[in-house]
Amino acid sequence: MRRFQILVCDGPSCGITHESDRLVTLLKAGVAADPGLKARCHVVAYNCFGRCSDGPNVFVRPLAPNEKGEEEPRDVSGPGFYPGVTEEKAMVILERHVGEETPIAEWVEDY
Template structure:
């Protein structure tokens, strides 16, 4: 666990971000008209989609983040329940772009940095996410609350 925290801290420092710097984070929500609604009811969010923005994945995660944001904004149900978050680094750079679907518990901040310990207790790490995997995890994991077993990996 200490090693993972050290890797995350190092990766964030190399990316020019402080360990707790969330300045690049933008909550994604939309009204039924498709207009951005960052002040949407935060308590309704059920999932935080943590997109790896580390030194390696950050180079290839742009299209993934754009697809997630577009899909979430286009679907009022997803917009109310899902937030997209630039995470930093998961430490599995050779497998990116990587994404973690974090199930939110009562009181969790959907726009805040998730504790590593919480990620280790959940099954939601998706390495090498392409467009098809992105669509499936939005429909199955975020829509039905079940990890996509043939895509999900242990973190």
């Protein structure tokens, strides 16, 4: 099974206006409650995706074999960007994109 990192925007707009810290707390709790996810998923606050009006924004990315999931990456690009994530959407993303390794086509965008 693949390892994943979930980046939750913590920039000024997502962090303050959209209260993205609630998503971080919720996702971390979801990962901690599932032994299968706990072994292969990390939730990290990310500086900013630059899509402030779309927030809160989340990016799910696979981790390379030796990559540390608790560290913020230098560069983020490719598929896996989810704009406008609600608490309900966050849990579906965790279950489907990470748990089942199936991105949610109707929500996900390239970044």
